[in-house]
Amino acid sequence: MSERQTNYTVMEGYELPSKGRIYDKEINPHIELRSMTARDEMKRLSPSTTPLKTLADIIEGCCIEKPAIPVYDMCMGDYEFLLHKLRIVTYGEKYKLTCRCSHCLNNVETETNLGELELREFDEEKFNEIKTFELPISRKLITLKVPSPRLVEDIESKTKEMKRKFKSVNLDFETLCKMLCSIESIDGVKYNQYDMEKILNDLPARDMQKLLNNIDALTVAIGLDTIFEVTCPHCGEDFKTFFRYGPEFFRPTNI
Ligand SMILES: [Zn+2]
Numbered sequence: 001m002s003e004r005q006t007n008y009t010v011m012e013g014y015e016l017p018s019k020g021r022i023y024d025k026e027i028n029p030h031i032e033l034r035s036m037t038a039r040d041e042m043k044r045l046s047p048s049t050t051p052l053k054t055l056a057d058i059i060e061g062c063c064i065e066k067p068a069i070p071v072y073d074m075c076m077g078d079y080e081f082l083l084h085k086l087r088i089v090t091y092g093e094k095y096k097l098t099c100r101c102s103h104c105l106n107n108v109e110t111e112t113n114l115g116e117l118e119l120r121e122f123d124e125e126k127f128n129e130i131k132t133f134e135l136p137i138s139r140k141l142i143t144l145k146v147p148s149p150r151l152v153e154d155i156e157s158k159t160k161e162m163k164r165k166f167k168s169v170n171l172d173f174e175t176l177c178k179m180l181c182s183i184e185s186i187d188g189v190k191y192n193q194y195d196m197e198k199i200l201n202d203l204p205a206r207d208m209q210k211l212l213n214n215i216d217a218l219t220v221a222i223g224l225d226t227i228f229e230v231t232c233p234h235c236g237e238d239f240k241t242f243f244r245y246g247p248e249f250f251r252p253t254n255i
């Protein structure tokens with residue numbers, strides 16, 4: 001059976017938020033997506049310990065032309081952008097979700113238009129300043145890896161592994177693994193995990209906060225702006241809420 005389908009019903013072209021300019025080599029940012037088939041949906045529903053890999057593979061299978069790099073290795077902003085567009089070409093733009101009014105605290109069932117979420121303007125210079133920066137106290141020069149679905153799942157699996165291995169040690173392994181996996185180099189040097197951990201342990205806490213802030217900032221530097229406004233049907237006030245992945249994303253009931 002062929003994995004690449006041609007019997008799609010809808011096809012749309014999109015431009016990656018990163019413009020293809022943040023990877024080791026420049027890639028073509030223009031991606032054409034076809035709608036998902038029943039087989040794609042069954043793949044999505046199959047149990048997986050790496051759900052982001054499953055989705056990345058489905059997105060890639062729905063690209064009319066295979067992208068120059070695996071979707072699994074694209075930055076989170078490009079990956080989530082393609083995931084939204086795949087949902088739109090497959091099920092349309094309307095998305096129902098439940099949120100809470102920040103004025104009267106009632107739960108509000110609302111419908112948003114996924115096609116109207118805005119794109120944060122990609123600023124290459126700003127992006128590079130978040131990616132490579134100096135720590136405030138130790139003055140070490142840090143270069144971060146671009147956060148991809150693969151990196152996110154690597155951090156998760158490493159955290160689980162460490163928690164198992166060092167059961168009796170009282171430590172926030174999640175934070176440790178996030179730093180270990182996210183750093184590309186320190187002062188231009190690539191370290192093995194053991195040496196990197198030694199360096200991280202001795203960092204001033206303020207340096208660690210700067211490191212964590214930049215890791216988080218790099219994740220959201222590119223991609224869709226997930227904030228949108230809702231008018232509360234209970235009190236009539238407007239409030240802002242975040243886009244969240246809910247059951248309606250790939251299982252819309254209003255078909
Ligand atoms: Zn309200």
